[in-house]
Amino acid sequence: MSRSDFFVGYLPASRALRRTAVIGALTLCGAFAALAIALGRTPADIGPSDYGDDIAATGVFVAQPYPLLVTPPDAAHPRGRTLLLGGEGKRGAQDFGRDLEGRVARLAGILVRRGEIEMALVSAADQLQRVDTPTSGVQTTSLGRWRITGEICDGKCVAGGMRPGAGLAHKACANLCTSGGLPPVLVTARPIEGRNYLLLAARDGGAAPDAVADLTAIPVTLEGEVMRLGDMLILRADWATARKF
Amino acid sequence: MSVAYTPVGWNANKIFYDVALGLAVAAYLWIFMAVAEGMAPGARFDDATIEMRAYGSCAFLMLSAILCIGPLARLDTRFLPVLYNRRHFGVMTCFVAIMHARHVIAWYFAFSPVDPYVALLSSNTSFARLAGFPFELLGVAALLVLTLLAATSHDFWLNFLTPPRWKALHMSIYAAYACVVAHVSLGALLTPQWQAMHVVMPACALTVVALHLAAAARQARLDRTATMANEAVGWIDVGEASGIADGRAIIVPLSDAESVAIFRNGDALGAIANACRHQNGPLGEGRIIDGCVTCPWHGFQYRLEDGCAPPPYTEKLATYNLRSANGWIQLDPRPNPPGTRVEPLHAPARP
Ligand code: HEM
Numbered sequence: 329m330s331r332s333d334f335f336v337g338y339l340p341a342s343r344a345l346r347r348t349a350v351i352g353a354l355t356l357c358g359a360f361a362a363l364a365i366a367l368g369r370t371p372a373d374i375g376p377s378d379y380g381d382d383i384a385a386t387g388v389f390v391a392q393p394y395p396l397l398v399t400p401p402d403a404a405h406p407r408g409r410t411l412l413l414g415g416e417g418k419r420g421a422q423d424f425g426r427d428l429e430g431r432v433a434r435l436a437g438i439l440v441r442r443g444e445i446e447m448a449l450v451s452a453a454d455q456l457q458r459v460d461t462p463t464s465g466v467q468t469t470s471l472g473r474w475r476i477t478g479e480i481c482d483g484k485c486v487a488g489g490m491r492p493g494a495g496l497a498h499k500a501c502a503n504l505c506t507s508g509g510l511p512p513v514l515v516t517a518r519p520i521e522g523r524n525y526l527l528l529a530a531r532d533g534g535a536a537p538d539a540v541a542d543l544t545a546i547p548v549t550l551e552g553e554v555m556r557l558g559d560m561l562i563l564r565a566d567w568a569t570a571r572k573f
Numbered sequence: 574m575s576v577a578y579t580p581v582g583w584n585a586n587k588i589f590y591d592v593a594l595g596l597a598v599a600a601y602l603w604i605f606m607a608v609a610e611g612m613a614p615g616a617r618f619d620d621a622t623i624e625m626r627a628y629g630s631c632a633f634l635m636l637s638a639i640l641c642i643g644p645l646a647r648l649d650t651r652f653l654p655v656l657y658n659r660r661h662f663g664v665m666t667c668f669v670a671i672m673h674a675r676h677v678i679a680w681y682f683a684f685s686p687v688d689p690y691v692a693l694l695s696s697n698t699s700f701a702r703l704a705g706f707p708f709e710l711l712g713v714a715a716l717l718v719l720t721l722l723a724a725t726s727h728d729f730w731l732n733f734l735t736p737p738r739w740k741a742l743h744m745s746i747y748a749a750y751a752c753v754v755a756h757v758s759l760g761a762l763l764t765p766q767w768q769a770m771h772v773v774m775p776a777c778a779l780t781v782v783a784l785h786l787a788a789a790a791r792q793a794r795l796d797r798t799a800t801m802a803n804e805a806v807g808w809i810d811v812g813e814a815s816g817i818a819d820g821r822a823i824i825v826p827l828s829d830a831e832s833v834a835i836f837r838n839g840d841a842l843g844a845i846a847n848a849c850r851h852q853n854g855p856l857g858e859g860r861i862i863d864g865c866v867t868c869p870w871h872g873f874q875y876r877l878e879d880g881c882a883p884p885p886y887t888e889k890l891a892t893y894n895l896r897s898a899n900g901w902i903q904l905d906p907r908p909n910p911p912g913t914r915v916e917p918l919h920a921p922a923r924p
Pocket residue numbers: 367497498622625626627629630631632633636670673674677678681693709710711712713714715716719753756757760761770
């Protein structure tokens with residue numbers, strides 16, 4: 329190396345050094361570009377979702393374990409269609425329909441859907457209004473005790489509120505959603521009675537306990553009584569016996 | 574080289590360095606986002622998630638690169654120019670990491686009645702588990718360190734804290750890197766489906782470790798020579814006078830990680846401490862420019878005869894005494910007080 333090759337930051341660089349520097353800079357840019365292509369290609373791998381279609385429906389409002397709307401049977405939904413209801417952002421819909429339990433309500437909301445997981449979003453009181461139609465209410469039937477493996481997600485993000493809305497990178501976010509009142513769901517490893525997810529509830533049929541936060545986003549096995557409400561399955565889990573892997 | 578403290582000022586080389594680095598970062602972010610947004614609708618992340626992943630992975634790659642520069646420059650002097658402006662690299666990494674954290678906080682921890690920062694610290698408390706551990710907090714720890722180091726990167730802080738303390742503080746970059754590796758391993762990498770990060774992250778971390786081991790092995794070899802020299806009491810034979818090229822030095826390691834640089838300036842030989850007063854740069858790997866020993870790292874200069882930086886600068890190095898015996902140079906390993914003038918040893922380059 330001649331004297332002119334010796335690099336002193338505040339002196340003009342020699343030609344040889346300038347050439348090395350340009351080659352070095354191009355190598356750095358090239359390596360970063362190649363890594364960007366490789367790392368950018370990671371798939372979210374959870375299937376397409378729709379966010380934003382308007383939905384209008386009339387059905388019976390159910391407040392527990394989480395706000396739900398059960399529409400009467402039709403050709404596409406022989407048992408009736410049970411919609412999860414959610415609020416704005418990371419809030420549940422508990423603020424709406426306080427006086428509607430067991431009554432008929434008309435919903436005008438926004439639909440978030442991934443596969444069979446559907447949630448209607450409501451952000452103002454006039455989006456969920458009482459209708460004076462007489463109703464005999466809705467029937468919850470027990471399908472007996474089950475032990476089911478899957479991943480607990482929050483019902484809004486896994487429906488498409490955020491993508492992927494599942495997985496460990498999303499755990500804290502899902503906990504924030506469920507603590508805000510959004511319904512936790514168990515996305516099952518194998519279909520149960522033809523369904524790929526169950527709404528989670530406490531043993532007494534109320535909202536899932538806070539302990540659900542320790543179980544989100546990881547493979548878990550839950551035991552409990554499976555209930556059918558319209559076309560939705562609800563798992564009233566024994567939270568104390570939950571198994572994590 | 575300063576009266577009070579010496580900011581290493583701006584110059585054309587630094588501007589080139591920063592522009593090249595800025596271009597590499599911009600290219601990375603742009604390509605990452607374009608590729609990720611081009612994925613099939615069902616396989617595609619949200620825009621916000623894509624951005625947080627682009628910034629996060631960019632900060633990780635930059636941090637890995639920074640940690641490679643030190644050992645690379647020890648192993649091969651051609652990397653010295655990269656070391657010269659490493660601090661700007663670090664500050665830029667900190668900005669990219671802040672963008673990553675901002676996207677995370679404005680997406681995963683927003684839209685809720687809970688304050689985003691409270692949510693960040695409180696919404697996952699599965700501390701007892703590896704899978705499900707609040708890996709975000711490891712990111713927070715790393716970001717705090719990066720921010721502290723970026724804020725104290727200026728030479729003002731080097732002078733204010735004194736070099737040993739500044740150096741000790743900035744060694745915490747290794748703790749930050751360990752936190753980031755754990756942050757990614759316990760977060761994004763636990764996704765079961767295969768992703769390039771599964772290979773890229775271990776490859777980067779292993780490269781960082783391997784380069785440090787290689788540089789340490791080289792240092793250990795030098796230290797062994799030092800121990801041998803140290804066993805000799807009194808004057809040490811350091812070689813033939815003709816073995817030192819004009820304007821260059823040989824480095825003689827002594828005990829206690831101390832070394833001496835013996836420089837030739839024309840027919841004169843002189844010995845000074847090898848560690849630069851600025852950031853301990855290896856002066857013996859430098860050159861004599863305009864009559865002064867010039868540090869290869871940031872170009873601080875010292876006079877060979879008394880170890881003093883030329884006025885108005887005030888840095889002083891220890892000098893050492895040399896003598897000649899039958900064409901061999903001998904070094905007295907006892908240092909003179911910094912700034913002591915020593916008569917140069919006359920030894921023509923070609924006898
Ligand atoms: C306040 C500080 C931080 C927070 C809250 C945070 C949070 C997160 C979150 C939530 C993810 C998962 C994103 C996803 O996959 O959806 C993530 C991924 C990541 N973070 Fe951080 N982070 C922080 C600091 C850092 C720092 C300082 C670095 C590096 C220097 C870093 C590097 C990464 C990397 C490389 C990934 C993986 C990106 C990928 O998917 O390939 N993070 N971070």
